Amino acid sequence: MKTITSAQNSYIKELLKLQEKSRERKKKGLFLVEGLREISLVQKGNFNINTILFEPSIFTDNDFLNQVSSNTTLIEINKEVYQKLAYRASTEGIIAVVTSKDHSLDSIKLTKENPLILVMQGIEKPGNIGAMLRTADAANIDAVFIADPKTDVYNPNIIRSSVGCVFTNQIAVGTSTEIIEYLHKKDINIYSATLQNSNEYYIEDYTKASAIVVGTEATGLTEIWRVNATQNINIPMQGEIDSMNVSVACAVVVFEAKRQRNFK
Incomplete structure (x- = not known):
């Protein structure tokens, strides 16, 4: 030693x-x-x-x-x-x-016919990424995609805030274009969290292969995710503010999807 x-x-x-x-x-x-x-x-x-x-x-x-x-x-x-x-x-x-592990899209192994995937686009704060990785682990999501990353997966703040869930999730990193092409190729429905042309999140059916996509609190998702979505979705706000923390919004929609799937 x-x-x-x-x-x-x-x-x-x-x-x-x-x-x-x-x-x-x-x-x-x-x-x-x-x-x-x-x-x-x-x-x-x-x-x-x-x-x-x-x-x-x-x-x-x-x-x-x-x-x-x-x-x-x-x-x-x-x-x-x-x-x-x-x-x-x-x-x-x-x-x-x-x-480090390989985090290319090719490294992802989807074993279900109806996988549930979380996509985070351009999230800047490592704490938010870590919190969403905890949600992904808690919900036993099939994969997490980080689109247009602003930091690397192994940032110490991500490891700390995810409480190690960065190691328990399948994670791929790529550009928005690459990830959208991957989702289309796999026939995975895209539900983009955005206000434009959107339905309330609980109306949609997440029991089929689905990707839930969230963006930054400041600017939201870029246009490429809005125009390529199967359906844009929103969480209706009932108070004075018009948005909530991205990790909280992510958890709300992810667990609605799990509820529809009977938590399977």
């Missing part, structure tokens, strides 16, 4: 770059995951764990460490190094270096 006791260690500096820069994560094909629950979901999602770093005075689950694959490097670090790397205020003393 290796030991690192200096925050100036060259490897630790490389890990800090992974934590801070999307460009480095894409270049190296690696990202960091902090916390035992999230790392357990990484394992369940069949990701390859390259390295585990742990601070022994904080992380004391030796059973977990003993079960780590022989292909995974274990590194003991001290508090100074851990605090340098730790992203969250509440710490558990364990960080994993994980290999």
Whole structure:
């Protein structure tokens, strides 16, 4: 087992770059995951764990460490190094270096005749993406597509706000054009959440193959999603404001779709 006791260690500096820069994560094909629950979901999602770093005075689950694959490097670090790397205020003393997965549309495996898919277009706030990934996991959605991404899937804020659900969902990333072509090719109905030419969301039938599409709160979906929709949908507002948080709106429509499917 290796030991690192200096925050100036060259490897630790490389890990800090992974934590801070999307460009480095894409270049190296690696990202960091902090916390035992999230790392357990990484394992369940069949990701390859390259390295585990742990601070022994904080992380004391030796059973977990003993079960780590022989292909995974274990590194003991001290508090100074851990605090340098730790992203969250509440710490558990364990960080994993994980290999990124392929998130192309070709990587998606749809096993149902009537899959339910969530599409997020151009969402900028990692917290909203993470919250919607939690909804997707809770509803056991078949796939999540991120169209025209503004950040990478392994942004630390997405991992944190999704509580590890970024590892439990099938996720594909592409342009709006690519995703629309994919949905049309698979005969998947597109329900775009927008005010223009829309029906109230609960009127529609989501029991067939369906994709629910949401956009940013500020500008909504772009025209390509409005004109290519099977049907545009809206959630009627009954108060003074004319919209709600995108992650809340997503959950409302997704669970209506699940209700119609008898939660199957």
